[in-house]
Amino acid sequence: MAVAVVNNVNDMLISSSAAIASASRVEVRSVWAHNLDEEFALIRSAVPFHPFVALDTEYPGVVVASKNPYCTLTLPQRYELIRANVEALRIVQVGLTLSDAAGNLPCAIYSDGTCVRYVWEFNFRDFDISRDRFAPSSVELLKANGIDFQKNQIWGIDSCRFAHHLATSGLLSFGHFSPVSWVTFQGAYDFAFLVKMLTCDCKLPKTVREFLHLVHFFFGKRVFDVKHLCKHCPGLYGGLERVASTVRVERAVGSRQQSGSDSLLTWQVFYQIASHPHPRFGLTAIIDATLSEPTTHNVALKDPCWHATMSKEFDALLRNGTWDLVQYDTSQNVIDCKWVFRLMRKSDGYVDCYKTRLVAK
Template sequence: MSMSRESPSKPLMAPVYNDITKENLHSQHHAIKNILSRASFLAFDTEFTGLGNKQDGLHASNLDERYENMRNSVKNHALLSLGITAFEEISKEDTSSLEQRYNVHNFNFTLFCRHEYKVTPKSLEFLLANGFDFNKQIRHGISFYPGNDSSRAKPEDHSSIMRSIFAHIHTLNIPIVVHYGLMDLLYLYYSFYADLPERMSSFIADLSEMFPAGIYDTKYVADYVTRERATFLAYLFRKYEREQEEWKSQGIKRHVIIRVQDRLPPAALSDCMNSRESLNENGKRSNGSKSYCEQYAYHGVCHEKMNCGKSHDLNLILDDHEHKKRQKRRKIDKSSRNEDTRRDVKSKVSNTSGTYHTAFFDAYMTGYIFARHLVHLKEDINTQKNKLYISGKNIPLLVEKSKYGKTSSAHEEKKREKVRDEVGALHGNASDDSTIKD
């Protein structure tokens, strides 16, 4: 029987995850597909070797030009790790219950691209600062070849297995969730599906057919629907987790309960799994008297990095934001003087900067945020389907096939190949039946 852990509980540990490398991919990929098949939705995050320079046009005002520049960036850089989190909704026997429960499986795929690629120094610094293990990536990374399928590839090759997992996801017809996810989707498509189409309209048309249940971008929802004060991933996760814990303790609003499942039965390199033991090893809260970094509080990035003398503790930032919100309410309504006497729910995480940016953990946080949206936005969440956040634009990129947009030739060939495989399987079954009758 699989043991599970509920989150939040006690000082938060980095959630249990399955560390998938070249040593255990072959033995685990069937179990991975089975878990993905049970999911209600999947959350994704990627880590890659860089974006390029500012002058590379990744923020061009013309979206077709921007896509072309992003496409070139993806083809010249490489995916380093992929995080997938599967959220399986648990049916409720008591329909009046305020709890919405999910069983959750986390997967972190360490990858090793076999094509030549560029590396951006700032990206390396960022990854190293957040604990990315390049030695492990080189020694144990799953080899893959991006772009179109190779005629020489064998089904047992690591690259073929990764493509089969991605192809399996297309068949599930469940929502796909990302956070500021256009670049993630470009990397996933190029690494495990096909060469990126030259036109953005074809890429969008392909995505709309590949993921018919829709793609949801939690950054877009946070910016334009819930109108959050800050919308970077770690901030939203910490805010919503505190909120959910408070609502659970009060028992007055629907809330999300997450049960992070134990990792799959151990295979090779099990000692690498869950290597990040705790977000704060000493378990102590940051000094509340220390002022926090305003730049980090609103953008999730600090240009001073390790030299910044101010706190990046999200609990400290959120405590201050909540305090200011209460002060504002008191100014509007003097009758709420007892506001400060209410019980503050203590946070379950200590210092929350510096250990977030791993692919599996970012995928987990993205999925948690979406689970919260499902509970509190309810039917309204459907109106946010297929809207990707685009920097510098006040409207989203719509993932829908236009009457002028055509799917790519590579995508059409994939569809024909699928039909051929299905026909071949039917003929194979018919031959087996005739053999049995004889």
């Protein structure tokens, strides 16, 4: 059963996967200070059914440049450049696209029967064009694509309030197992801005290693950068628009330099590469490759797929009368049991099924 995402409770009906499959229209849910609580409530309800999250951010350009060509910089030098810019800049927008492994977005069904898929676009008040640093060409490009900085100042979200909601949304792992996978396109700046917000506007770590530790802590290790994946796919190169054109993905809604639209395009490109492999690109089973076998039953219970197979195994043991409940006797030697988990894969690497067994130690 898929979650229904709606503007208000009166419009909500329960939606099925079939309804989502038939929905052809996509809209961007524009989030401001006045509807932030409501929108994050919808996101929290959608996360269990849509564990893939595509991320995009918009910010007012780059204000710290390197004296040397970017391609000649070492990894520590590139990170230092990112760190200097993120600390000097203020966030303008964050876009989030949620999806399940089949490519279905959260869906709303209204009382008139209309079914619409949604992505989210968060607008922030942090950036003040009269006070903060920015790159003039970048700001003009953002204005040309519909961003109203004056409106953001009046109605926008405070980044600290956004960080609080993000921390309780179910999207973050906080160092624990999480079924959520994150997808970006050249996402170093995207994650740097989110880390900055989640650490209460503190300065970013001084080293790449420390920064990646925070990224893994907040977002887990299922993080994919489409730009990096393109390096392993002959024929894929360039920016998001060019890669999308190469894999024949059209922008479904909005325009470039709008975070909601760009996050959706990022997801569509990733899904096209991962789920419809082509000999020219040479990349298969990306999504299923992220799956791993849990090491404990507590970890497994947090994943809906493993939880379902555990329930099926336990029910089968009860039906077969595998054990009898008896009074405990301290003189008896009690044999403990454990759960064993196994992913069964097809020859192409995709997951065929989940296997779970409860066995005696």
